[in-house]
Structure formats: C-alpha cells, structure tokens
Amino acid sequence: xxxxxxxxxxxxxxxxxxxxxxxxxxxxxxxxxxxxxxxxxxxxxxxxxxxxxxxxxxxxxxxxxxxxxxxxxxxxxxxxxxxxxxxxxxxxxxxxxxxxxxxxxxxxxxxxxxxxxxxxxxxxxxxxxxxxxxxxxxxxxxxxxxxxxxxxxxxxxxxxxxxxxxxxxxxxxxxxxxxxxxxxxxxxxxxxxxxxxxxxxxxxxxxxxxxxxxxxxxxxxxxxxxxxxxxxxxxxxxxxxxxxxxxxxxxxxxxxxxxxxxxxxxxxxxx
Amino acid sequence: xxxxxxxxxxxxxxxxxxxxxxxxxxxxxxxxxxxxxxxxxxxxxxxxxxxxxxxxxxxxxxxxxxxxxxxxxxxxxxxxxxxxxxx
Numbered sequence: 001x002x003x004x005x006x007x008x009x010x011x012x013x014x015x016x017x018x019x020x021x022x023x024x025x026x027x028x029x030x031x032x033x034x035x036x037x038x039x040x041x042x043x044x045x046x047x048x049x050x051x052x053x054x055x056x057x058x059x060x061x062x063x064x065x066x067x068x069x070x071x072x073x074x075x076x077x078x079x080x081x082x083x084x085x086x087x088x089x090x091x092x093x094x095x096x097x098x099x100x101x102x103x104x105x106x107x108x109x110x111x112x113x114x115x116x117x118x119x120x121x122x123x124x125x126x127x128x129x130x131x132x133x134x135x136x137x138x139x140x141x142x143x144x145x146x147x148x149x150x151x152x153x154x155x156x157x158x159x160x161x162x163x164x165x166x167x168x169x170x171x172x173x174x175x176x177x178x179x180x181x182x183x184x185x186x187x188x189x190x191x192x193x194x195x196x197x198x199x200x201x202x203x204x205x206x207x208x209x210x211x212x213x214x215x216x217x218x219x220x221x222x223x224x225x226x227x228x229x230x231x232x233x234x235x236x237x238x239x240x241x242x243x244x245x246x247x248x249x250x251x252x253x254x255x256x257x258x259x260x261x262x263x264x265x266x267x268x269x270x271x
Numbered sequence: 272x273x274x275x276x277x278x279x280x281x282x283x284x285x286x287x288x289x290x291x292x293x294x295x296x297x298x299x300x301x302x303x304x305x306x307x308x309x310x311x312x313x314x315x316x317x318x319x320x321x322x323x324x325x326x327x328x329x330x331x332x333x334x335x336x337x338x339x340x341x342x343x344x345x346x347x348x349x350x351x352x353x354x355x356x357x358x
Contacts, residue, residue: 045335085306145288146288148293149296150292150295150296150299153296153299153300154299157300186285188283189283189284189285190283190284190285191285192285192288192292193285194290196285196288196289200289200292200293200296240327
C-alpha cells in the first residue's frame with residue numbers, strides 16, 4: 001500500500017527540501033519505490049538539491065493541467081534506481097495548482113510508487129495546503145528556534161483540520177524532525193533542547209539532524225546528503241529517520257558535541 | 272564592556288525562549304480560528320450599547336491584550352453626552 005508523506009514546516013529555510021531529498025533517497029535505498037514531488041511552484045529547488053535541474057522537461061503544473069502525461073514529467077534518479085522526482089514549475093505561480101488536479105496526480109502516483117514524498121513550500125497558503133491535502137502522514141521540520149517552533153505549531157493545527165484525512169475524521173500521523181541541531185549550544189543553554197521542542201509541540205520525534213557542513217556540501221553538488229556522504233552525521237540521522245518511517249523501532253541517536261572526550265562520556269540515546 | 276556583561280554572558284537564553292513559546296502557543300491554540308475575535312466582540316458589544324445610547328463609532332477603541340496567563344479585552348467608548356434614545 002502506498003504512503004503519501006508531506007514534509008512541511010510553515011517557516012522557510014528550515015530544511016524541508018534537504019529533508020525531502022534525503023528521506024526520499026534513504027527510503028529508495030531501502031528498496032522502496034519512491035517519488036519526491038516538489039510543490040513549491042514558482043520557486044522550485046528540489047531539482048537542484050537532487051542534481052536533476054538540467055533534466056527537467058515537464059513539471060507538476062503541466063501534469064495537473066493535463067498538458068503532459070505523468071510518465072513524461074517524472075525524472076528517474078541516476079544514482080538510485082527506485083528514486084524519482086516530479087519537479088515543480090519555475091515559471092508559473094501557485095494558483096496554477098488546482099485541488100482536483102492535485103488529487104488526480106496523487107492518485108496516479110499512488111498506483112506507481114510505494115512512497116510519495118511531498119516537499120511543501122513555506123507558508124500556509126495554497127501550495128502548502130495542497131501539498132498536505134492528501135497526505136497519510138506528515139514530517140514537521142523544525143529548527144530549535146522560536147519562530148520555527150511557533151510556525152510548526154500552526155502547521156500541526158492545519159494538518160489536524162485542513163487535510164482530507166482530518167476532514168474524514170481520521171487521525172493524521174505527525175512526526176517531528178528537528179534539524180540544524182547543535183548539541184554543544186543546546187548544552188550551554190543557548191539553544192532550545194530536544195526535550196523543550198518535544199514538550200511544546202507534543203508530537204513524536206522522528207529524528208534529530210545535527211547542524212553540519214555536510215548538508216551544504218551535498219547541496220553544492222546536487223546530491224541528497226544520505227547518498228553524498230553516508231557516513232556523515234546528518235546522513236546517518238536521516239537514514240535512521242527513514243527506517244522509523246518504515247516502521248522499524250530504532251533508538252534516536254542524540255547528536256554529540258563534535259566528538260570530544262566529554263561528549264563521548266555524556267553522549268546518550270533516548271528511546 | 273562592564274563587569275555586568277561578563278556575568279550576563281553566563282545567563283542562558285534557551286529557557287527564556289522556551290517560556291515565551293509556551294505562553295504564546297497556549298494563547299494561539301486557544302484562539303485558533305478566532306483571529307477576528309476582537310472585531311466580532313466590538314461589533315456585538317457596540318450593537319448592544321447602541322440600542323440604548325447614541326455613540327460615535329469613531330470614538331471607540333478596542334484592545335485585546337494578554338499578559339502571562341490572563342487575556343484582557345479593553346473597550347473604550349467615549350460618550351459625549353448621555354442621551355437616552357428611548358425612555
């Protein structure tokens with residue numbers, strides 16, 4: 001049975017696209033048929049993060065409006081065979097997406113793929129609400145920072161009220177992905193701790209992605225961080241998160257403070 | 272640089288962030304979907320008052336404020352001359 005997963009946050013720049021690419025690639029490496037769909041019409045970037053920017057011919061808007069067939073718009077990843085990308089349009093705006101068109105495309109994608117990862121645009125307008133509309137579950141990407149946490153809270157409210165599942169009276173499974181986490185700064189009391197964010201947002205933790213230069217390095221070369229440097233902190237954290245999405249029980253690895261003796265001493269895991 | 276800035280550096284900002292968020296979100300969750308509450312209250316309260324007293328709508332101030340766990344609705348109506356409409 002296929003799963004539609006929306007990666008959302010409300011706030012921009014917290015790591016939705018990075019996380020969509022990394023989780024999509026990790027799910028595909030686990031043998032699942034995965035498509036990552038860019039809903040950020042007008043400001044597409046998933047193609048760039050996945051290194052497929054020169055291969056875009058048709059896009060989501062073309063398919064929604066019936067100008068191109070789904071198969072024509074899908075871009076197969078060159079590194080992982082089971083990973084595909086459905087890019088957003090760069091020249092149109094978000095109003096080019098219609099609720100009926102998106103519903104039809106999601107339905108078609110459900111027939112072809114095990115996982116449909118919807119990369120939501122920032123904000124709470126049409127693009128974001130359409131990205132979450134048909135989701136079965138949601139990953140809420142949050143930075144340990146006040147404005148990001150507030151926006152995530154708002155998005156959680158929308159997931160529980162404006163989605164097809166919510167309107168049908170079903171529950172929407174929501175997971176928190178805490179990104180750009182700096183364990184050393186949190187330990188010094190300069191940054192919200194994992195427990196703080198979890199207590200405030202009150203949704204289960206999917207993973208903690210350490211703040212790391214590896215993320216920028218991977219985006220520079222257009223490769224999901226899970227494929228670019230699988231041994232890096234963020235890649236391991238994303239791979240773990242993907243296993244949790246697949247239903248495995250994996251203890252969350254707490255990012256440690258840059259491999260010092262003290263951090264090893266106090267490095268710990270939470271259930 | 273005063274000696275106080277040396278000490279203030281050791282003060283943690285994360286607990287402040289946590290506290291501010293908890294207060295704010297408690298409020299936002301309670302009022303979610305009622306973003307125009309102040310406007311609705313203003314209309315309805317004024318309608319009640321206007322039944323009995325002639326009021327100048329330009330001279331009405333409505334303020335919704337919150338402080339800690341208490342939310343206050345402040346309605347300031349200027350009445351130039353109290354003239355009952357009906358008696």
